[in-house]
Amino acid sequence: MAKIQLNGKKVVIKSNFSIFDLLKKYKLVNKKIAIEHNGIIVPKTNYKKRYLKTNDQVEIVHFIGGG
Amino acid sequence: MKKDILKVAGKSLRSRLIVGTGKYKNFSETAKAVYASGADMVTVAVRRVNILDKKKPILTDFLNPKKIIFLPNTAGCFNSEEALRTLRLAREMGGWKLVKLEVLGDKKTLYPNMIETIKSTKTLVKEGFKVMVYCTDDPLLAKKLEDSGAAAIMPLASPIGSGLGLQNIMNISLIIKQSKVPVIIDAGIGTASDATIAMELGCDGVLINSAIANANNPILMARAFKDAVISGRNSFLAGRMKKNNLASPSSPLKGLI
Numbered sequence: 001m002a003k004i005q006l007n008g009k010k011v012v013i014k015s016n017f018s019i020f021d022l023l024k025k026y027k028l029v030n031k032k033i034a035i036e037h038n039g040i041i042v043p044k045t046n047y048k049k050r051y052l053k054t055n056d057q058v059e060i061v062h063f064i065g066g067g
Numbered sequence: 068m069k070k071d072i073l074k075v076a077g078k079s080l081r082s083r084l085i086v087g088t089g090k091y092k093n094f095s096e097t098a099k100a101v102y103a104s105g106a107d108m109v110t111v112a113v114r115r116v117n118i119l120d121k122k123k124p125i126l127t128d129f130l131n132p133k134k135i136i137f138l139p140n141t142a143g144c145f146n147s148e149e150a151l152r153t154l155r156l157a158r159e160m161g162g163w164k165l166v167k168l169e170v171l172g173d174k175k176t177l178y179p180n181m182i183e184t185i186k187s188t189k190t191l192v193k194e195g196f197k198v199m200v201y202c203t204d205d206p207l208l209a210k211k212l213e214d215s216g217a218a219a220i221m222p223l224a225s226p227i228g229s230g231l232g233l234q235n236i237m238n239i240s241l242i243i244k245q246s247k248v249p250v251i252i253d254a255g256i257g258t259a260s261d262a263t264i265a266m267e268l269g270c271d272g273v274l275i276n277s278a279i280a281n282a283n284n285p286i287l288m289a290r291a292f293k294d295a296v297i298s299g300r301n302s303f304l305a306g307r308m309k310k311n312n313l314a315s316p317s318s319p320l321k322g323l324i
């Protein structure tokens with residue numbers, strides 16, 4: 001188990017969870033999104049290589065309507 | 068007649084109307100208004116994904132970024148760091164290098180902070196971004212922005228979402244005259260005729276969000292803006308008649324009975 005902050009909310013995930021696993025959990029695989037892991041942007045090619053641990057901060061963003 | 072195309076940062080736009088995608092009732096209305104406007108480019112914002120509701124519809128389900136150019140903006144950013152963070156994330160999302168920078172300075176007027184804006188423009192240009200920049204209507208600062216590498220100068224007509232139309236025609240005219248990159252009016256346009264006036268002045272384009280989204284019938288208003296922009300552009304290209312202080316009869320006096 002690991003407790004992370006995802007988009008400002010506390011979320012509990014399994015240990016050895018990668019960013020890709022997180023995207024699967026939230027049905028976001030292949031969506032137009034971008035990810036910041038502890039303040040650093042993660043390139044798509046690294047989603048499976050980056051693992052999450054307790055106290056990590058993750059931001060997942062996408063496009064919404066705006067002027 | 069040669070096709071009148073707006074070239075901005077290497078993109079060719081057939082329509083000189085760029086529309087925002089905020090403030091609509093739902094995404095279906097957004098998409099309908101965008102199509103009615105005939106715009107080739109739309110602005111979009113970057114925000115957190117709603118992780119609590121996985122089934123909520125998302126913008127890209129309704130507007131296809133492969134068919135229409137997405138221009139990611141930094142709306143809501145109040146300093147250079149926030150704006151840069153947002154645009155770097157936008158770039159990661161889909162390789163977007165063409166972005167709209169706006170760094171706000173005041174919560175009430177949403178007036179741009181030009182010091183932070185110029186600073187951010189320089190950084191973004193260095194990182195390879197093509198930056199269309201929301202700015203004040205100060206000709207001197209507009210020139211500084213162009214010298215900093217802005218791909219387009221986007222002065223406000225009046226505060227964002229105010230609908231007050233063009234408040235300083237003289238300044239906008241000065242900016243148009245001096246700029247070598249496109250000048251696009253961003254913010255403050257209230258109704259279709261405002262857009263016509265902007266285009267008649269010689270603006271290269273207009274960016275509209277609230278005036279369409281907040282109309283009673285946004286889809287009809289989108290169509291009105293499409294026509295207004297074409298009309299103003301044609302009027303500018305045609306060149307208006309000279310103004311006279313006295314009358315000049317339209318019918319010949321010769322042969323009068």
